[in-house]
Amino acid sequence: MDKPESAGNDYDVVISGASLAGSAAAILLARRGARVALLERRSDPEAYKVLCTHSLTACAYPVLDELGLVPALEKAGAIRNTARWHTRWGWIEPRAAPGGPELPYGFNVRRSTLDPLIRSRAAQTPGVDLLLGHQVTGLVREAGRTSGVRATTPQGEREIRARLVVGADGKDSAVAKLAGVPARRHENARFGYLAHYRDLPLRGGTSQTWFREPDMAYAFPNDDGVTVLAVLPDKKRLPAFREDLEGSFLDFVRALPEAPPVDSAERLTKIIGTVDYPLHSRRPTAPGIALIGDAALTADPLWGVGCGWALQSAQWLAEAVAAAATGRGDLDKSLAVYARRHGRRLRGHQYLGADFAKARPFNPLERLMFSAAARDEAVARHMHLFASRLIGPLRFLNPLVLARAAAVNIRHRRAAAPGA
Structure with missing residues (x-):
């Protein structure tokens, strides 16, 4: 299928950062007809992130499936990441319901395996140009919006124009800083x-x-x-x-x-x-700009959700802006759709994560849910869905579940009472 011309642009989209979020976004946008420049500051195609939980929660599985990476991950030896959690009430061990479907899962896989795999898949995708050794040093701006980037390359300085610039360049995002997008910071009381x-x-x-x-x-x-x-x-x-x-x-x-x-x-x-890993969040869009992965939001590493959110935000962006990025729609309206979805899906999780990062004891609701989950398989399965980020805080703490958790704990106390 012929692609629309870029109307004077070198590309439809230029992405800074060819790690998980950037590579996934490049693949998904290119499949939808966009011509993508995928910039990576490192020159080694095998480069990978070292400091990471190395975990893809179950919320990432649909993205991995759309990318076609599930068979490759299983072939590479990735481990399905079922889990158990120790609390003062004992172990929470989620299991599938008798006769029911297996629990949703993602994968544990080292970034030394995952990063080269997804980057290679991006490089092989028609419509994607992987440009290694390209580091963004400035933004091109016209009429109050971003219309490209300036980058240092092995051949010298280069200007690349595009309808949309995507920052997939991590928590210290150069794209976000150059665009003047501020970050809201939440201190982390753990190291x-x-x-x-x-x-x-x-x-x-x-x-x-x-x-x-x-x-x-x-x-x-x-x-x-x-x-x-x-x-x-x-x-x-x-x-x-x-x-x-x-x-x-x-x-x-x-x-x-x-x-x-x-x-x-x-x-x-x-x-x-x-020793210092604060959580931060940024507004995920600006005129001509979108932020995905850690550039938009970082989570507390203890939950192991950052990789999953990187892939999800890449998918949400591609679904929202692909048509407009190729000149077939209003880009600003499409970016607004992405920003709303990003906030709706992640803001509640980030709020709870920032609160727990204060290194405080469990609050009353957490004590209720964790203690009941250690004693009841249905509550444990419900907690698995939340830990996998397949449901949000409102569904996790819905009245019916809270009532069940309270009933579980009441039965437990009665059974443990002397003479019971």
């Missing part, structure tokens, strides 16, 4: 460190998360027999970690209930992390 291990058995072979109130930890089994083990303590513990990182990390893990046997496993990487 985090992680390491990769081989031969680290986990009960049931599934992901494990520990809610220690306020400290957190998780262990995610990944492809090639590698497990990502992370600790996210309250910043009150930071002086001890700074004094002895390895000792503090290992002591923290050893003290976990059903602790992974780190002393008998092979550690493959250094212990890496960050």
Whole structure:
């Protein structure tokens, strides 16, 4: 099918950042007829993000399916990410209902596997030009809107014009900063460190998360027999970690209930992390600009949802703007559609995440839901849907579920009462 001419533009869309969000957006836009320049500041096509949960929650599965990546991920050894969570009331272990469908799932897969895979798929997509070693240094502006980028390249400076510029360049997005899009910042009262291990058995072979109130930890089994083990303590513990990182990390893990046997496993990487990872959010659009992935919103890493949201925001953008980006609609109205969907789907999750990042104990609603989920399979399945970001906060805390959770806990207290 012939594509509409770009009316004086080099491309219909130029995307800064060829990681998950950028590569997914390039594929999905090009399939809808857009001519896309996909810029990546790094020159190595095998480059990948190191500091990550390496998890794609179930909310990302429909995007992976549309991209055609599910068979490739399974062939690469990605692990279906069912999970269990430890709380002071015991383990929450979501299981499919008897005779019912299996629980929705995503994948745990190392970024060293995932990033080159999706970037290669983008490069092979007709209509996408992958431009490695291209770093955005400025925006081209005309009549009060962005109409392209200026970039440094291996051949020198270059100007690339397009109807739409997409920032998929991470939490420190150059596109957002150059466009003057401010970020709202939420402090995170936890810090985090992680390491990769081989031969680290986990009960049931599934992901494990520990809610220690306020400290957190998780262990995610990944492809090639590698497990990502992370600790996210309250910043009150930071002086001890700074004094002895390895000792503090290992002591923290050893003290976990059903602790992974780190002393008998092979550690493959250094212990890496960050002592300051605030959450932030930006308005996801401006005239001629869209932001996706971490450029629009960063989540608390303890929930492992950032990769899923990167893919979802890429899909939402492509669905909203593809026609207008190729000259077949009003781009500003299409960007408004994307911004509304982005806010509607993620704002509530971000609000709760920012509140929990204060490293506070569980609030009364959380105590109700977590305790009931440890005691009732239906509530545990409901919590799995929320943790997978397949439902939002309003559905998670709907009155019927709260009533069931309260009834579960009342029955539990009665059964535990003396003489019952």
